[in-house]
Amino acid sequence: MKVSLFITCLSDAIYPRVGEAMVRLLANYGVKVEFPTVQTCCGQPAFNSGYWDEARATAKTILEAFEDCDFVISPSGSCTGMIHHYPKLFENDAIMYEKAVKLQSKSYEFTQFLVQVLGVTDVGATFPHKVTYHPSCHGSRLLGVKDEPLALMSKVKGLEFVPLPFAEDCCGFGGTFAVKMSEISGAMVSEKSDHVKETEAEVLVGLDMACLMNIAGNLRYRNEPVRVMHLAELLYEGVKQA
Amino acid sequence: MSSGHGHSDGATVKERADLALNNDFLRKAVKFTTERLKGGKLKATEEHGNWEEWRERGKQIRLHTIAHLDYYLNLFVDNARANGVHVHFADTAEEAVHISLSIAERKQAKSVVKSKSMVTEELHLNHALESIGVEAVETDLGEYIIQLAGETPSHIIIPAIHKNRYQIADLLSEDAGEKLEPDTSILAGYVRRKLRAKFLEADIGMTGCNFAIAETGSMVLFENEGNARMVTTVPKTQITLMGMERIIPSWADLEVMATLLPRSATGQKLTVYMSGITGPRRSADADGPDEMHIIIVDNGRSLQLGDPEFQELLNCIRCGACLNACPVYRHIGGHAYGGTYSGPIGAVLTPSLQKNVAEWDDIANASSLCGACYEACPVKIPLHEMLIYLRRRKIESGHGDKVEAIGMKGFATVMSKSGRFKAALKLGKLGQKLVARNGEIRIKIGPLKGWNSVRVTPSLPKKSFRDQWGTMEAEIRNGLKEMDPDMKNRMEAIVKDRANGGGHGHG
Numbered sequence: 035m036k037v038s039l040f041i042t043c044l045s046d047a048i049y050p051r052v053g054e055a056m057v058r059l060l061a062n063y064g065v066k067v068e069f070p071t072v073q074t075c076c077g078q079p080a081f082n083s084g085y086w087d088e089a090r091a092t093a094k095t096i097l098e099a100f101e102d103c104d105f106v107i108s109p110s111g112s113c114t115g116m117i118h119h120y121p122k123l124f125e126n127d128a129i130m131y132e133k134a135v136k137l138q139s140k141s142y143e144f145t146q147f148l149v150q151v152l153g154v155t156d157v158g159a160t161f162p163h164k165v166t167y168h169p170s171c172h173g174s175r176l177l178g179v180k181d182e183p184l185a186l187m188s189k190v191k192g193l194e195f196v197p198l199p200f201a202e203d204c205c206g207f208g209g210t211f212a213v214k215m216s217e218i219s220g221a222m223v224s225e226k227s228d229h230v231k232e233t234e235a236e237v238l239v240g241l242d243m244a245c246l247m248n249i250a251g252n253l254r255y256r257n258e259p260v261r262v263m264h265l266a267e268l269l270y271e272g273v274k275q276a
Numbered sequence: 277m278s279s280g281h282g283h284s285d286g287a288t289v290k291e292r293a294d295l296a297l298n299n300d301f302l303r304k305a306v307k308f309t310t311e312r313l314k315g316g317k318l319k320a321t322e323e324h325g326n327w328e329e330w331r332e333r334g335k336q337i338r339l340h341t342i343a344h345l346d347y348y349l350n351l352f353v354d355n356a357r358a359n360g361v362h363v364h365f366a367d368t369a370e371e372a373v374h375i376s377l378s379i380a381e382r383k384q385a386k387s388v389v390k391s392k393s394m395v396t397e398e399l400h401l402n403h404a405l406e407s408i409g410v411e412a413v414e415t416d417l418g419e420y421i422i423q424l425a426g427e428t429p430s431h432i433i434i435p436a437i438h439k440n441r442y443q444i445a446d447l448l449s450e451d452a453g454e455k456l457e458p459d460t461s462i463l464a465g466y467v468r469r470k471l472r473a474k475f476l477e478a479d480i481g482m483t484g485c486n487f488a489i490a491e492t493g494s495m496v497l498f499e500n501e502g503n504a505r506m507v508t509t510v511p512k513t514q515i516t517l518m519g520m521e522r523i524i525p526s527w528a529d530l531e532v533m534a535t536l537l538p539r540s541a542t543g544q545k546l547t548v549y550m551s552g553i554t555g556p557r558r559s560a561d562a563d564g565p566d567e568m569h570i571i572i573v574d575n576g577r578s579l580q581l582g583d584p585e586f587q588e589l590l591n592c593i594r595c596g597a598c599l600n601a602c603p604v605y606r607h608i609g610g611h612a613y614g615g616t617y618s619g620p621i622g623a624v625l626t627p628s629l630q631k632n633v634a635e636w637d638d639i640a641n642a643s644s645l646c647g648a649c650y651e652a653c654p655v656k657i658p659l660h661e662m663l664i665y666l667r668r669r670k671i672e673s674g675h676g677d678k679v680e681a682i683g684m685k686g687f688a689t690v691m692s693k694s695g696r697f698k699a700a701l702k703l704g705k706l707g708q709k710l711v712a713r714n715g716e717i718r719i720k721i722g723p724l725k726g727w728n729s730v731r732v733t734p735s736l737p738k739k740s741f742r743d744q745w746g747t748m749e750a751e752i753r754n755g756l757k758e759m760d761p762d763m764k765n766r767m768e769a770i771v772k773d774r775a776n777g778g779g780h781g782h783g
């Protein structure tokens with residue numbers, strides 16, 4: 035069984051620790067993750083802005099990188115969701131279309147893979163902190179990743195889970211939206227931070243570093259002492275501590 | 277409508293949004309009501325117990341109807357005519373206005389009472405009526421308020437959502453010439469008394485239509501205040517304006533819609549009043565108009581037919597759930613969208629109805645593509661995807677922003693080869709030396725201006741994931757555990773299932 039990591043350009047460049055946590059956690063289960071280095075970015079920034087030729091040029095690196103593996107795992111519901119758009123993106127190219135459909139059927143967001151494929155909910159972690167969770171829109175709405183992260187957290191020893199009010203509201207990231215409509219985006223992320231603060235949680239976790247970068251950036255700007263991390267990081271840290 | 281379109285000022289969505297973001301009254305009022313409606317919907321759909329299945333039924337009914345729209349429209353028209361209704365077709369807004377005005381002139385009408393019609397807003401019909409000296413009076417409470425204020429609706433079903441109780445009390449007090457307390461029942465009571473006289477003197481009743489039933493040629497109205505009933509029964513002449521897509525095949529289909537619409541709109545199990553009107557008054561009827569007209573309006577709708585990316589827009593039942601669910605709408609309200617229809621549905625409908633990519637599509641950028649609209653929609657219209665198609669059509673038609681286009685070309689050049697991506701990361705690490713402090717970038721210039729005015733940006737760490745991979749891989753290989761045979765079997769079964777055409781759940 036060949037399992038390959040789709041790190042996403044953001045985690046590759048800025049949050050390598052997320053990829054490391056995933057890979058090391060999975061090694062505990064005998065999953066030897068591969069990392070095909072021809073991958074770059076899923077193409078979402080171009081796709082969502084309407085530049086589909088540019089998106090295709092980028093998406094090709096992903097289609098090539100994961101052509102021969104059995105499972106693709108990624109620390110982002112949004113970038114996995116982008117792979118789900120590949121069939122539409124290549125609808126006028128029969129060969130690429132077929133590759134796109136194949137890739138879509140084997141692509142998993144990290145917690146989906148852990149829970150649905152490996153059947154793991156208790157990773158044996160201990161994390162004695164008050165934690166809240168922001169479900170990113172693309173992962174939860176478009177991929178349907180809703181129960182998996184909650185199931186994983188419920189098994190972490192010492193973890194006190196506090197639900198985030200209005201959790202399902204978008205954090206306001208939206209890729210180029212945050213730049214083009216920066217005032218609206220700013221209003222959205224400020225509201226999100228208010229809700230995070232209300233929970234009095236020490237830690238905010240999520241499944242998408244883009245959204246977390248957005249929220250963390252605002253929390254930091256406001257000097258709120260909330261630690262922001264990907265759930266994979268939390269689990270890995272918790273396993274090391276246990 | 278004294279101020280024409282009554283939108284907030286500002287040439288672009290961004291400018292109008294910025295105005296709205298600085299209007300605390302508006303933001304509080306919109307937030308308060310959308311949250312209440314959203315909560316109501318959530319409760320109502322949970323209580324329903326089988327919501328997803330009904331949503332799918334609703335979608336299928338709409339898909340089927342729109343796919344055979346000419347058939348069902350013909351059926352509807354034949355049946356309506358057999359019931360004694362005068363049916364008119366209007367290709368454009370101008371035609372629809374012209375037909376309405378001719379009826380008013382022929383009837384020598386002095387006043388029209390109106391209810392429940394976003395289509396007449398789309399046509400700016402009140403303005404046209406006033407221009408020939410016919411008074412047009414809105415009789416839905418919210419519409420009445422908006423008309424007094426000289427504005428346009430900022431929500432499909434709650435036209436005055438952007439006003440709070442005190443602002444409404446001020447408007448109505450001025451209308452009444454006496455101070456009215458900001459109490460909903462007092463205010464509603466005043467409007468009801470005021471309108472009673474208007475109903476009695478009106479020559480024409482004018483409404484929209486929630487659903488038109490093809491099998492009997494009937495039109496159905498959903499409402500909560502009872503005024504639409506008055507509008508359709510008291511005046512001697514009745515005019516219904518309906519978008520050409522309002523059709524559903526049968527009364528059995530209405531059952532599904534009557535379940536989906538009120539729950540999605542306000543969280544009500546059923547609407548308070550549901551009127552089905554099948555032709556003008558017959559001799560045995562106690563009330564009803566002597567003459568009834570239905571004007572079927574195209575105005576850009578048929579442009580969506582046969583367009584695989586946008587045809588589903590015609591499935592919309594105008595419940596407003598997508599507005600209530602939308603976080604962007606919550607912050608900027610409806611007027612910022614600049615069209616008759618606001619929120620996610622408006623952002624797609626406005627440009628689509630006008631096939632006007634160049635001017636209107638900046639609304640398509642006012643979305644984070646979070647998909648809350650799609651999730652809320654009782655007939656599952658993929659608005660979040662349509663927004664992307666609109667953006668693409670703008671680029672394809674050459675109306676894109678030149679600077680952005682260069683940026684995207686650069687993005688594709690760097691990202692289409694991993695070697696170039698690696699080189700770019702190296703360059704970035706060099707470049708950020710100028711601006712990064714303690715792992716953070718706080719400058720507020722260039723592309724980071726908007727972003728960094730409420731955020732701090734992380735800088736690039738010394739080593740990217742790909743830089744670390746070699747060492748990490750060697751360590752992992754050494755410490756790898758044996759895989760549990762059960763786990764291995766599961767994985768193999770999934771791969772096998774996939775080869776047989778199975779796959780895991782896709783959104």
Ligand code: SF4
Pocket residue numbers: 432540591592593594595596597598599621649652653654655656657659
């Ligand atoms: S798009 Fe869907 S949710 Fe929005 S108004 Fe239409 S039917 Fe309602």
